[in-house]
Amino acid sequence: MVRRVYIETFGCQMNEVDSARMMALLGKAEYRPADSLSDADLVLLNTCSIREKADQKIYSALGHLRRWKRGREGRLVAVGGCLAQQEGPALRERAPHVDIVFGTHSIARLPDLLRLAEGCGAPVSVDLSGDTSHWEVLPYLADGAASAMVTVMQGCDNFCAYCIVPHVRGREISRPSAEIVGEVQELTERGVCEVVLLGQNVNSYGKKEGEIPFPELLRRISRVRGIRRIRFLTSHPRDLDRETIGLFSEIDTLCPHIHLPIQAGSERILATMGRGYTRKEYLGKIRDLRMAMPGIAFSSDFIVGFPGETEEDFQDTLSVMEEVRYDSSFSFRFSPRRGTRAAEMSGSVAPEEASERLHRLQALQDRHTRDRLAACVGKAMEVLVEGKSAKDPSRLCGRTPCNKTVNFSPVSSGHAALRRVEIRSAGHHSLSGEEGQPHG
Ligand code: SAH
Ligand code: SF4
Ligand code: F3S
DSSP states (O other): OOEEEEEEOOOOOHHHHHHHHHHHHHHHTEEEEEESSOOSSEEEEEEEESHHHHHHHHHHHHHHHHHHHTTTOOEEEEEEEHHHHHHTTTTHOOOTOOEEEEOTTGGGGHHHHHHHTTTTTEEEEOOOOOOOOGGGGGOOOTTTEEEEEOOEEEEOOOOTOOOOOHHHHSEEOOOOOOHHHHHHHHHHTTTEEEEEOOTTGGTTTTTTTTOOHHHHHEEEEHTTOOOEEEEEEEOOOTTTOOHHHHHHHHTTTSSEEEOOBOSOOOHHHHHHHTTOHHHHHHHHHHHHHHHHHHTTTTEEEEEEEEETTOHHHHHHHHHHHHHHSSEEEEEOOOOOOOSSGGGSSSSOOOOOHHHHHHEEEEEEHHHHHHHHTTTTTOOOOOOOOEEESSSOOTEEEEOOOTTOOOEOOOSSOSSSSSEEEEEEEEESSSSEEEEEOOOO
């Protein structure tokens, strides 16, 4: 009997690719994707616990699912991912209607856990066992997808003072390079031409395992037939080395964009965060990247209101932004996470103060984003089509090599994934253009 599963994914790309793996695993257990909650037999929340707000969102979604479950006999609720890992059995105390709780190292067990739950068990599987058998599962790929995410490692050993990730994803483990390259090959055979390599700290790929270094992995992937674009994230500024920076001028399929989260611009705050680099070292890498790839786009993450952050420290963050002029960034108010060092630190910043700083930071970023977008107007850019434009379905939406979103009117009715688009105007967050006439 075919059953339907509805997967809702919270958090980062690691969760997105894990959800695609869960979908593939459930496919083997005769589950098909449901279009909406109402025709689902199983709802799976793949959760995040990076900030308190993320936790709240999930508990609120679980509240709705209590009602959904009452709608029909036999409906199941499964909760996986980082919040499930963190809470374990306690999650069920707050949400007794949850049938399965499974952590970040139990993905491959999902079909077994489902069988247990169908037989009236209430399985919880949250050991950080180091299990990586889910890597063997090719993540579910929608028909016609041109871009795919590929896991290169899991976990993190950095223990930045504020961060829950090492606690919920476990120690860093790198995937064998042959397996990664094999997956890229398989994806290209299915029509994929862009791969996004994923890990919490891709620059330390393979170091523990004695695998080939990350730059060599990138070279091997670039030699796979059919690969037109390679991206990777996240780079840790401490571990991004000269060889990797040099690849931006060596591999022409490496996209001219790098996500290089600085978090804060103050030396003192960077040190208490335990990030392992100075502002000066970070800016040196930005300069080297610009030399290797003129015009390269930068994005970052920022935390404001970290314990002990003064107005002066915050000004250092704004000045880093002025120096780099990021194309985009994600910024957050510091959120204390149980079990992390920063949760115990003194010098907490008043919430109103932190919000006000966040507001100023985001206003500055908006200005830089608009300037960087405006600089694209009048240029012709290659766009990888991702789908129909949300506002106008007669137009298409895609991304430039430097990761900017473009909505454009197509001229060709074909299914080509890569189109040449003339950029006509820039908005606050995206570009607008028209497809150029194909050449001869
Ligand atoms: N591995 C990546 C980050 C993963 S988490 C890296 O090293 O950059 C994504 C982002 O969430 C982080 O870059 C940070 O900016 C933010 N973040 C993590 N923990 C946080 C916390 N406790 N409060 C606020 N933001 C946090
Ligand atoms: Fe968290 Fe730091 Fe690891 Fe990134 S590098 S996941 S911020 S501990
Ligand atoms: Fe969230 Fe887990 Fe990613 S905590 S940000 S989903 S690694």
